[in-house]
Amino acid sequence: MIACVFLPEFAITVARASEPSTSTQPLMLSAEKRKRPLVYAASVKARAVGVTPGMSLTRARALCPDAAILPVIYSRLQQAADDLLVRCSRFTDRLEISQDHSAMLWADLRNIPLPEAVKQAQALCDDLGNNTVYATAIGLAANKFTAQVAAVTADLGQIQSVTPGKEAAFLAPFPLSRLAVGPTLVYQFRILGLHTLGQFAALPNAAVNEHFGTVGQQLYERAHGNDPRPVAAYIARLVEGWTQSFEPGVEDRQILERALYTAAQTLAERLKRKNLASGQLNLLIHLDNRQTLELHHEPREDVMTVFSLSTELLRLLKDAVIAGPVVGLEVVLSDLHEPAPYQLDFFGKLFADQSSIDTVANRLQPRYRTSDFYTVKPQPHSSYIPEQCFILERAGGA
Numbered sequence: 087m088i089a090c091v092f093l094p095e096f097a098i099t100v101a102r103a104s105e106p107s108t109s110t111q112p113l114m115l116s117a118e119k120r121k122r123p124l125v126y127a128a129s130v131k132a133r134a135v136g137v138t139p140g141m142s143l144t145r146a147r148a149l150c151p152d153a154a155i156l157p158v159i160y161s162r163l164q165q166a167a168d169d170l171l172v173r174c175s176r177f178t179d180r181l182e183i184s185q186d187h188s189a190m191l192w193a194d195l196r197n198i199p200l201p202e203a204v205k206q207a208q209a210l211c212d213d214l215g216n217n218t219v220y221a222t223a224i225g226l227a228a229n230k231f232t233a234q235v236a237a238v239t240a241d242l243g244q245i246q247s248v249t250p251g252k253e254a255a256f257l258a259p260f261p262l263s264r265l266a267v268g269p270t271l272v273y274q275f276r277i278l279g280l281h282t283l284g285q286f287a288a289l290p291n292a293a294v295n296e297h298f299g300t301v302g303q304q305l306y307e308r309a310h311g312n313d314p315r316p317v318a319a320y321i322a323r324l325v326e327g328w329t330q331s332f333e334p335g336v337e338d339r340q341i342l343e344r345a346l347y348t349a350a351q352t353l354a355e356r357l358k359r360k361n362l363a364s365g366q367l368n369l370l371i372h373l374d375n376r377q378t379l380e381l382h383h384e385p386r387e388d389v390m391t392v393f394s395l396s397t398e399l400l401r402l403l404k405d406a407v408i409a410g411p412v413v414g415l416e417v418v419l420s421d422l423h424e425p426a427p428y429q430l431d432f433f434g435k436l437f438a439d440q441s442s443i444d445t446v447a448n449r450l451q452p453r454y455r456t457s458d459f460y461t462v463k464p465q466p467h468s469s470y471i472p473e474q475c476f477i478l479e480r481a482g483g484a
Contacts, residue, residue: 087203090233096189127187229313253311258284335411350396363388365421372414
């Protein structure tokens with residue numbers, strides 16, 4: 087059985103935890119898309135007057151003028167999601183989370199009877215209710231999609247379970263929007279007069295293949311209550327962080343640049359010690375007016391040296407529009423992994439054993455999309471003809 091934990095107020099709850107002063111008033115989180123401020127998430131009071139995610143911030147302000155507005159801090163949302171996964175890992179080692187303005191967490195409770203799965207799901211619900219600030223609802227079913235529909239249609243604090251074999255009957259009355267289809271399929275469904283999952287599931291299989299193709303066939307299976315997607319094994323996300331506070335706040339860019347260079351030195355030493363490289367950088371700039379600027383970058387090449395880290399961090403700082411004294415800096419490195427090698431790494435392996443050379447060659451294959459790597463070896467008794475002085479030997483197992 088698979089338990090799906092639905093957290094409808096995820097982003098708002100995380101924001102209120104960092105800004106308790108907003109606990110009694112409507113709250114909207116803003117995000118920029120193509121340099122246009124939009125609503126990323128809205129609290130219950132803001133949604134009650136018509137504010138919806140994706141709406142322009144100007145229109146949202148007109149609908150709810152007394153709402154507090156905060157920028158969304160993606161690194162905080164990711165950290166909150168990581169904390170949820172760590173807490174739930176005590177119940178199972180197969181966990182996934184999808185987080186945005188709301189969050190959806192799937193937990194594979196293994197092949198156990200429904201009554202036992204309900205007990206485990208209740209224990210999970212109680213643990214989250216007693217030890218976190220989130221409002222949750224849980225759906226319990228034999229597959230991910232059915233569990234998700236059960237979760238989002240359950241009352242907060244409740245568990246809605248679906249008996250194995252009854253998935254299609256449970257899903258039948260729900261609207262086709264539960265499939266999260268694109269506008270093209272929505273239009274086709276409307277033309278055909280299809281509105282519910284049950285109506286879609288009642289179509290002949292051949293007709294679905296003809297009109298909707300492979301994607302339609304996958305959705306058709308889900309409408310029947312069949313979803314073979316497994317819950318992935320839980321692997322804790324690796325991050326490295328650095329923080330510095332300033333008292334009083336500073337406005338001198340040179341002081342901030344020196345601090346970020348110190349951050350690059352500290353983080354580069356940690357990465358070197360663990361043989362890791364970073365694929366994502368987050369720079370958080372905390373201002374004395376309690377606002378936080380977040381700048382995010384995914385460099386084309388992994389960063390791990392003092393030079394590469396300081397270059398990227400100073401570039402982010404240069405792009406920041408800072409209005410007021412800075413009281414704190416925070417750097418978060420994520421997407422940590424073993425650094426990919428370069429062809430120059432072969433030169434460091436010139437006198438190494440063949441297995442070391444093969445290891446480098448195999449790891450180079452994804453970067454260069456080829457398995458054609460060779461080592462050049464001199465012939466012990468070669469002639470004076472240049473092409474007969476050396477031989478090529480394939481490196482790597484491919």
